[in-house]
Amino acid sequence: MFNAILLSKDDDKFSCQQVQLNIDDLPDEAIEIDVEYSTVNYKDGLAITGRPGIVRNWPMIPGIDLTGTIAGSQDPNWQAGDKVAVNGWDIGEQHWGGLAQKARVNPGWLTPLPDSLSTYHAAAIGTAGYTAMLCVLELEEHDIGPDKGPIVVTGAAGGVGSVAVAVLAKLGYEVTASSGRVETEGDYLKALGATEVIHRDEFSGDLRPLASARWAGAIDVVGSTALAHIISQTLPHGCVAACGLAQGADLPSSVLPFILRAVTLAGVNCVYEPPQRRELAWQRLSEDLDLAKLDMMTGEVGLGDVSQVAADILEGKIRGRVVVNVNR
Ligand SMILES: NC(=O)c1ccc[n+]([C@@H]2O[C@H](COP(=O)([O-])OP(=O)(O)OC[C@H]3O[C@@H](n4cnc5c(N)ncnc54)[C@H](OP(=O)(O)O)[C@@H]3O)[C@@H](O)[C@H]2O)c1
Structure with missing residues (x-):
């Protein structure tokens, strides 16, 4: 028998x-994992509070991330004892x-962990951190280096935002963190490496199709206005990596930045990379x-805390990342 959250x-x-x-309740997949950690991402918050559109099969064990140790493998490329992560591939959906505490997954969904990362730190990074890095790769591949000018990160005190700020700062970028929680999280964002912290209200109000240009690039997790x-x-020639919709799924923009400044809007979807x-x-x-x-931005909870954390993340109350120790 093993413990699980069941929707x-x-x-x-x-x-x-x-x-x-019971172990026999698990799906018939080739890799059995002793799960050590999962996490609560924004998408998990939606699933665990019963919002429509995330879970497509019932009943469902939620959790779009897991890290742990392979307990049994029917695939020659993976052995018992291997430390692995699974992010996306529609797990938890x-x-x-x-x-x-247990999972069975398809071998094609496994990512081997780099030697320097423990299962705890890999979970702390999780889907949010891995997505932040995919956004950084987009900026680099569009030739936005630290010499090109400041990068703005939205939803900066959340999971994707916190990792994006820390990574960009370490790479030498000048990072402006945009947050709705400047008073409470401003010092935290500066400690992660932000050069400047601005209130997200700066990105509201009347929209000019071409405003005065400030950003060489952006990592945006909120969408909408x-x-x-x-x-x-x-x-001109800047790049905006867009991955989220915490503010909304609409985009009330115009084509002018694209055709007059050659701005690139680069979409990021981590699920099927x-x-x-x-x-x-x-x-x-x-x-x-x-x-x-990473430790500064991460808190740890047990399975029994997951419902509360899910509600809190949708209300924008969570700072950084939440790791779930499934054995706690
Ligand atoms: N495309 C992909 O592959 C992918 C992967 C991972 C995540 N995502 C998406 O990225 C977004 C962020 O995910 P996450 O796990 O980092 O979530 P999170 O930890 O909840 O962070 C989201 C942050 O957005 C800000 N925010 C919340 N509500 C807002 C609102 N109404 N208006 C403006 N800002 C708001 C808050 O930051 P402040 O308090 O600092 O303002 C909040 O901390 C979600 O939409 C998620 O679904 C997409």
Whole structure:
């Protein structure tokens, strides 16, 4: 038997409970994992509070991240004892996810952990940190180096934002952190490496299609009006990496920044990135993310705390990352 969070929907009635399941309840996949850690990302918050559109199979073990040790493998490329992470591939949405002490997954979903990363630190990075690195790679691939000018990071005190600020600062970028919590999280964001912290209200109000240009690049996790303002303030040949919708899924922008300033809007979707790209991102995280800063942005909870954390993350109350120790 093992402990798990289970989301159910019976006659349209949603429930989220901590339960005990039998090992035989797990799906028939080739890799069995002793899960050590999962996390609570924004998407997990949506799933665990029963918002529509995330979970597509019921009942569901949520958790879009897991890290742990392979307990049994029917695949020649993986052995018992290997330390692995799974991020995305629809776990916690379509396939049972990480908020449990046991998981069975497809071998194609596994990422080997770089030697320097423990299962705890890999979970602390999780989908949020891995996505932040995919955004950094987009900026680099669009030739936005530290010499090109400041980078703005939105939702900076959240998971993706915190890792993005820390990594960009370590790489030598001048980082402006945009947050709705300047008073309470301003010092935290500066400690992560932000050169400047601005209030997210700066990206609201009337939108000028071409505003005065400030940013060589951006990592945006909020979408909507804020993203439109940032695009209109991006320098010629700048790049905006967009990965989130914490403010909204709309984009009230115009084509002018694209056709008059050659601005690039680079979309990032971490869920189905191929293994090579994932391994590159994880390798870069092991080199370019200071573990002391990762510890500064990470809190640890147990399975019993997950419902509360899920509600808090949707209200924008969580700082940085939350790791779930599934054995606690
Ligand atoms: N495309 C992908 O592959 C991918 C991968 C991971 C995450 N995401 C998306 O990226 C976003 C962030 O994920 P996360 O895990 O970092 O979430 P998170 O930890 O909750 O961070 C989101 C941050 O956005 C800001 N925010 C929240 N509500 C807002 C609002 N109404 N208006 C403006 N800002 C708001 C808050 O930052 P401040 O308090 O600092 O303002 C909050 O901490 C989510 O939309 C998530 O679904 C996408």
